Amino acid sequence: MAKSKDTPLARRGFLKGAAAGAAAGAAALVAPAKTEAQESTQRAVAVPPTAAQRAAENSTASVAVQDIQIVERPGADYMVDVFKSLGFEYLFATPGSSFRGIHESVINHGGNSNPEFITFTHEECSAAAANGYAKIEGKPALVCAHGTVGIQHAAMAIYNAYCDQAPLYVVAGNISDAAERRGRVEWLHAAQDVAATVRDYTKWDDNPASLTHFGESAVRGYQIAMTAPMMPVVLAADGVLQEGEAPKEFDWRIPKLPRISQPAGDSAAVAELAQMLVSAENPVIVTSRSARTPAGLKLLVELAETLGAGVIDQQRRMNFPSRHPLNQTQRSRALITSADVILGLEVYDFFGVVHTLGGQVSVVPRSLIKPGTKLVSISSSDLFYKSNYQNFQRYEDVDLSIAADAEATMPALIEAVKRLLTDDRKQAIQARAAKLAQGSHQALEQTRTAASYAWDASPVSTARLSAELWAQIKNEDWSLVSDPFWVSNWPLRLWDFNKHYQFIGGAGGEGVGYLAPAALGAAIANKKHGRLSVSIQSDGDLMMANGVLWTAAHHRVPLLTVMHNNRAYHQEIMQLQRVANQHNRGVDVDKCKIGTEIANPNIDYTMLAKSMGVQAEGPISDPKDLSAAIQRGIRVVKGGDPYLIDVITQPR
Amino acid sequence: MIRNSIAIVVLAAATLAAQSAGNAENGKKQFVKLGCYTCHGYQGQGGGAGAKLAPNPLAAAALIAYVRHPAGSMPPFTKKVVSDEVLTDIQAYLASVPAPPPAKDIPLLNQ
Numbered sequence: 001m002a003k004s005k006d007t008p009l010a011r012r013g014f015l016k017g018a019a020a021g022a023a024a025g026a027a028a029l030v031a032p033a034k035t036e037a038q039e040s041t042q043r044a045v046a047v048p049p050t051a052a053q054r055a056a057e058n059s060t061a062s063v064a065v066q067d068i069q070i071v072e073r074p075g076a077d078y079m080v081d082v083f084k085s086l087g088f089e090y091l092f093a094t095p096g097s098s099f100r101g102i103h104e105s106v107i108n109h110g111g112n113s114n115p116e117f118i119t120f121t122h123e124e125c126s127a128a129a130a131n132g133y134a135k136i137e138g139k140p141a142l143v144c145a146h147g148t149v150g151i152q153h154a155a156m157a158i159y160n161a162y163c164d165q166a167p168l169y170v171v172a173g174n175i176s177d178a179a180e181r182r183g184r185v186e187w188l189h190a191a192q193d194v195a196a197t198v199r200d201y202t203k204w205d206d207n208p209a210s211l212t213h214f215g216e217s218a219v220r221g222y223q224i225a226m227t228a229p230m231m232p233v234v235l236a237a238d239g240v241l242q243e244g245e246a247p248k249e250f251d252w253r254i255p256k257l258p259r260i261s262q263p264a265g266d267s268a269a270v271a272e273l274a275q276m277l278v279s280a281e282n283p284v285i286v287t288s289r290s291a292r293t294p295a296g297l298k299l300l301v302e303l304a305e306t307l308g309a310g311v312i313d314q315q316r317r318m319n320f321p322s323r324h325p326l327n328q329t330q331r332s333r334a335l336i337t338s339a340d341v342i343l344g345l346e347v348y349d350f351f352g353v354v355h356t357l358g359g360q361v362s363v364v365p366r367s368l369i370k371p372g373t374k375l376v377s378i379s380s381s382d383l384f385y386k387s388n389y390q391n392f393q394r395y396e397d398v399d400l401s402i403a404a405d406a407e408a409t410m411p412a413l414i415e416a417v418k419r420l421l422t423d424d425r426k427q428a429i430q431a432r433a434a435k436l437a438q439g440s441h442q443a444l445e446q447t448r449t450a451a452s453y454a455w456d457a458s459p460v461s462t463a464r465l466s467a468e469l470w471a472q473i474k475n476e477d478w479s480l481v482s483d484p485f486w487v488s489n490w491p492l493r494l495w496d497f498n499k500h501y502q503f504i505g506g507a508g509g510e511g512v513g514y515l516a517p518a519a520l521g522a523a524i525a526n527k528k529h530g531r532l533s534v535s536i537q538s539d540g541d542l543m544m545a546n547g548v549l550w551t552a553a554h555h556r557v558p559l560l561t562v563m564h565n566n567r568a569y570h571q572e573i574m575q576l577q578r579v580a581n582q583h584n585r586g587v588d589v590d591k592c593k594i595g596t597e598i599a600n601p602n603i604d605y606t607m608l609a610k611s612m613g614v615q616a617e618g619p620i621s622d623p624k625d626l627s628a629a630i631q632r633g634i635r636v637v638k639g640g641d642p643y644l645i646d647v648i649t650q651p652r
Numbered sequence: 653m654i655r656n657s658i659a660i661v662v663l664a665a666a667t668l669a670a671q672s673a674g675n676a677e678n679g680k681k682q683f684v685k686l687g688c689y690t691c692h693g694y695q696g697q698g699g700g701a702g703a704k705l706a707p708n709p710l711a712a713a714a715l716i717a718y719v720r721h722p723a724g725s726m727p728p729f730t731k732k733v734v735s736d737e738v739l740t741d742i743q744a745y746l747a748s749v750p751a752p753p754p755a756k757d758i759p760l761l762n763q
Binding site: 356358445448449450451452453454455456457459461462463464467468470471474485487488489494570573574577578579580581582584585586587588589590592650651652 | 684685686687689690691693694695696697698699700701702704706707723724725727728729730732733734752753754755756758760761762763
């Protein structure tokens with residue numbers, strides 16, 4: 001590609017070298033560079049003298065001297081100013097030369113503050129951490145990834161965030177101009193279209209060719225990522241644009257980020273839905289990711305209480321208080337089968353809500369709902385689809401689909417419902433709510449009884465582990481930053497969740513290797529609020545991303561990690577057994593462990609953590625030892641450091 | 653490929669735990685060896701992946717009938733994979749699992 005006269009490179013401040021005829025002449029070429037570097041210490045990058053230049057300084061011999069290139073206003077400074085304008089608190093990254101210009105500007109121009117560079121040992125970790133951070137903070141962290149290699153490392157975490165509808169903001173370094181690549185490695189780390197590898201599971205990307213273009217796309221990308229459905233965006237940052245001189249005529253203008261109003265459902269559809277809900281005898285609300293913000297949680301409480309409707313929380317966010325009398329999550333089958341109207345709020349799998357998938361080999365769906373039951377969906381997912389990856393799930397025969405953000409639609413829906421309520425309906429709603437509250441109370445008692453089984457077992461039951469942890473954190477300002485699916489959801493069943501930051505859901509794409517870094521990212525977000533972040537960490541997941549332990553120690557991230565160490569990729573043991581039985585061969589446990597166990601040798605997570613600077617203890621296999629260990633861990637975490645407790649657990 | 657027909661097993665009369673003639677010690681070993689614990693836990697306590705089996709398990713006949721023709725996501729165990737005798741031993745093990753204290757008497761479960 002021909003180099004334009006307008007490219008930053010063409011505008012670099014060249015100190016012209018020449019075949020020096022005399023030592024004095026050669027020395028003069030070096031001296032001004034030093035002076036200029038000293039005069040602009042914040043921006044100039046002084047190039048060390050070459051051997052030829054040193055020789056020229058010390059000799060009268062005639063030698064060739066390289067050009068000295070001084071960049072006074074590197075483009076990366078502008079990029080960092082744009083990032084600052086967008087309010088990024090952190091830059092999560094493993095360093096890479098294709099974004100070294102941004103890296104240097106973050107430190108020298110930006111003062112390593114807003115964003116502050118947080119060092120990760122793998123790009124999948126930095127991207128997954130940004131996923132966790134976003135779900136606590138409600139906005140993205142800046143993720144920088146080395147061109148080609150870094151973006152490929154980050155790919156799985158980007159896919160998780162895409163499925164999870166979390167705003168990720170990924171900047172991928174790249175050197176577009178082949179003539180500017182220094183040798184073999186920079187060719188290997190450059191791409192014609194660096195975002196292509198993740199385009200199937202990002203919402204938008206761009207490859208800016210100028211600083212003006214970069215600024216506009218950077219702000220546009222932020223707006224896109226933060227508009228429902230929130231998803232990852234990728235912005236390529238060209239290496240020459242980063243490191244080269246900003247054009248003299250460039251005005252350094254930073255485009256304005258607007259206040260973003262989320263898409264709400266149209267008023268006619270909302271009115272129709274309100275009528276359906278008020279008229280229903282057994283309306284049920286199913287939520288998956290409806291509470292984007294703390295306001296979303298409060299709105300859902302108001303809607304449910306206004307309607308006296310049971311709520312089934314699929315818990316991909318902290319949507320609804322776990323002990324609210326209308327929380328019927330533990331009674332979901334009973335509610336779905338008796339419902340006459342089911343409202344899905346950001347439900348990602350409506351088919352799965354109203355069907356069971358039976359069949360020992362082939363899938364045999366069976367409907368759970370009564371004939372005539374009306375299904376209504378409010379979902380921002382309907383505003384954005386891509387084809388290749390199948391995260392959109394099976395098609396369901398919904399009666400009314402409102403393509404909109406559920407949280408943004410709820411205020412109008414609540415008002416519409418209230419307008420329709422008559423005294424008769426209010427009485428019916430009160431009676432229904434009382435009945436649901438009774439069912440909720442009974443479900444909690446049944447849950448507690450279920451948790452009592454194997455109470456003193458060794459390995460430790462996951463219910464016991466969860467109850468022991470709850471006993472120690474319940475009076476703290478706590479936040480569970482892990483997905484409890486792997487421990488049979490005991491925390492969600494036993495603990496009292498009532499604040500938005502107390503839970504962040506799990507991996508959107510169910511990609512293992514999410515949990516540990518997402519927990520860390522969420523803990524980073526919780527840190528400034530003084531919250532106690534706790535994570536129940538699966539062993540297989542940690543082994544995909546254990547470098548986050550070092551990140552936690554290095555950056556002093558207060559996070560209590562309690563290992564759910566069942567010494568296996570346990571899900572796969574169950575899958576293997578299922579297939580073996582389908583084939584009528586069976587498989588004994590020793591064979592089941594082939595390819596699935598994480599044992600022989602057992603991994604010492606305590607030593608692993610300590611090797612990376614994290615205080616740790618264990619393994620604990622007697623539940624009676626848990627309480628004291630958790631108390632010790634909390635003391636360390638409240639002091640500002642991470643702590644890990646290795647617990648040998650029952651499988652689930 | 654052999655498909656197992658879906659059998660409707662009437663369990664209502666069989667839900668009472670029965671004194672088993674099986675060998676509980678062998679049943680405990682087989683419970684692990686066959687991988688029952690993977691979904692149901694080492695004490696048959698159940699959880700997110702499998703139903704509670706103990707304490708108070710199904711009677712042996714009902715347990716055998718269910719294992720041969722399970723519902724939901726549980727894989728079937730044919731006689732080729734596990735004999736009635738071994739399942740009877742497993743039932744004896746499950747019947748030997750002591751009941752925990754009532755949940756109301758466990759302070760950690762009342763917080």
